[in-house]
Amino acid sequence: MPEITLYSKTVCQPCKATKRKIAKEGMEPYLREINVDEDPAARQFLIDSGYTESPVVMTSFGDEWTGFRPDLVEAFRDRVKAEAGAAE
Template sequence: MNEPLTIYSKPGCVQCTATMRALDSAGIAYRVIDLTTDAAALDRLKSDGYLQAPVIESAGDIWTGFRPDKIEGVIRMLDETGGQA
């Protein structure tokens, strides 16, 4: 998998920007889905109970908000697996 993370984001979201900057600094690839333009993704996340952005999916884990602890966990997992999620 080239992009181990999917970030569901929206414009002007401070926590979204912080998450993407932390991932960029760590050299971690990710895919961004803009919730203001993808109604199906927004509906799915809302139906799953997620009410704030960002929502991040990573190798079976999902979390919301800027979570440096979760990002560190992704970095460790990628280091242990040689970059394979």
């Protein structure tokens, strides 16, 4: 099953905007949100990976990005729908 992982922070407008966009595109069933303010291991993973901006988004398709990127959320949606169509 496809997955979109959102590494967010408690106080982060781009994080909230990304989560809203994921919901608007109907992709909430694929969402895994990790609040790095509450998960020190996840925060350290992002630091070790060189990320310095929030949110960090990673998909099961191998895509990764930072910040609010509605275009990339839409690309994830399109890929999920294309895979679902191919499976029918």
